Amino acid sequence: GAVVSQHPSWVICKSGTSVKIECRSLDFQATTMFWYRQFPKQSLMLMATSNEGSKATYEQGVEKDKFLINHASLTLSTLTVTSAHPEDSSFYICSSKPGLHLEQYFGPGTRLTVT
Amino acid sequence: AQKITQTQPGMFVQEKEAVTLDCTYDTSDPSYGLFWYKQPSSGEMIFLIYQGSYDQQNATEGRYSLNFQKARKSANLVISASQLGDSAMYFCAMSRGDNTGKLIFGQGTTLQVKP
Numbered sequence: 001g002a003v004v005s006q007h008p009s010w011v012i013c014k015s016g017t018s019v020k021i022e023c024r025s026l027d028f029q030a031t032t033m034f035w036y037r038q039f040p041k042q043s044l045m046l047m048a049t050s051n052e053g054s055k056a057t058y059e060q061g062v063e064k065d066k067f068l069i070n071h072a073s074l075t076l077s078t079l080t081v082t083s084a085h086p087e088d089s090s091f092y093i094c095s096s097k098p099g100l101h102l103e104q105y106f107g108p109g110t111r112l113t114v115t
Numbered sequence: 116a117q118k119i120t121q122t123q124p125g126m127f128v129q130e131k132e133a134v135t136l137d138c139t140y141d142t143s144d145p146s147y148g149l150f151w152y153k154q155p156s157s158g159e160m161i162f163l164i165y166q167g168s169y170d171q172q173n174a175t176e177g178r179y180s181l182n183f184q185k186a187r188k189s190a191n192l193v194i195s196a197s198q199l200g201d202s203a204m205y206f207c208a209m210s211r212g213d214n215t216g217k218l219i220f221g222q223g224t225t226l227q228v229k230p
Contacts, residue, residue, distance in 0.1 A: 032216055043206065043220045044160075091158060097216045102167075103150060104218060106160035 002028050002098045006107035013084055013114055021079045021110045023050075023094030029074040030096040034104070035067075038091040050077040050094075084114040117142045119209050121221035128197045129229050135182070136192040136224045138207030144168075148210040149190040150218065151181065155203040163205075166190055197228045 003026040013019045023033055031052045036044040048058045048069055056069035066088075068080040081088050091111050095104040118141040128134035140149065151163040166174045166181045174181045182191040194201055207221040 034217065041204075041223075041225075043222050044218075046217060046219075049215070049217065093158075093160065095160070095218075102148060102165050103162040104216065105162070106152075109158040109160075111158070 002026075002096075002101065002105045004030075004094065004096055004105045004107040006094055006110050008110060009108060010111040011113070013112070015085055015114055016083055018080055018082045019084055019112060021081075021092055021094075021112075023077045023079070023096075023107050025075045025096050025098070028096075028098035030077070030098065031074060033071060033077040033094055033096045035069065035077075035079050036093045036095065038093060038109075040091075044093065047079075052077075081112065084112070086114045088112065089114045117144070117147075117209060117211065117219050119207050119219050119221035121207055121224050123224045124222070125225045125227070127227050127229060128194075128201075130199060131196055133193060133195045134197055134226065136194070136205050136207075136226065138190045138192065138221055140188050140190060140207075140209050142188075142209065142211075144211055149181070149183070150208040150210070151179070151190075151192045152206045152208060153201075153203045154206060154223075160206075164192065194226075199228050199230060202226060202228045 005024045007022045033050040035047045048056045050071040052071045058064045071077040093109040095106040097104045120139045147168045149166045153161040164176045164179045178195045180193045208218045
């Protein structure tokens with residue numbers, strides 16, 4: 001299957017700072033990537049769709065100025081949590097669907113803790 | 116609006132026995148896909164099985180099978196011969212028929228396999 005990586009796997013930052021999370025497709029070109037957020041013991045919530053070379057589309061209720069998404073190449077999408085607060089602490093997962101594949105492939109996730 | 120419902124927050128099964136995880140869905144799209152993903156404590160999302168809305172036969176992948184009952188809008192996952200390594204959270208998900216690739220996830224079911 002296709003491989004999606006994320007970096008970092010975990011990060012701790014202080015309140016008010018920004019943190020960038022990278023999502024890479026290692027063996028396929030990803031024109032579209034998805035960013036999800038997951039709280040402990042809860043489901044995945046789609047935050048936004050990242051489109052290569054164009055603006056991301058955000059789901060209702062997700063602040064686009066707080067969660068900046070950049071998809072500058074066919075293999076890399078980044079999510080930047082700006083001015084992070086403790087309530088932004090969560091597990092962030094990216095995914096992509098290569099070509100004609102039916103299933104999405106997920107990155108291993110990034111655990112963000114804001115202190 | 117689309118919705119996925121998993122009504123079993125937690126399930127126990129004895130090792131080597133079979134277990135069924137329930138999933139019901141609601142959609143007005145004529146074309147859609149149904150997925151099951153496994154999420155171990157490490158957090159990675161592992162694709163298990165896929166069923167298309169027009170597929171006549173139930174999908175099977177090794178020890179996993181999907182009991183697709185379209186009229187009842189259910190897509191239950193059956194795991195045969197449970198193994199200790201099957202202990203994880205399981206998510207049912209649905210994709211829209213509009214080729215956006217977006218997935219909607221159910222609440223998840225935590226499965227524990229007892230030795």
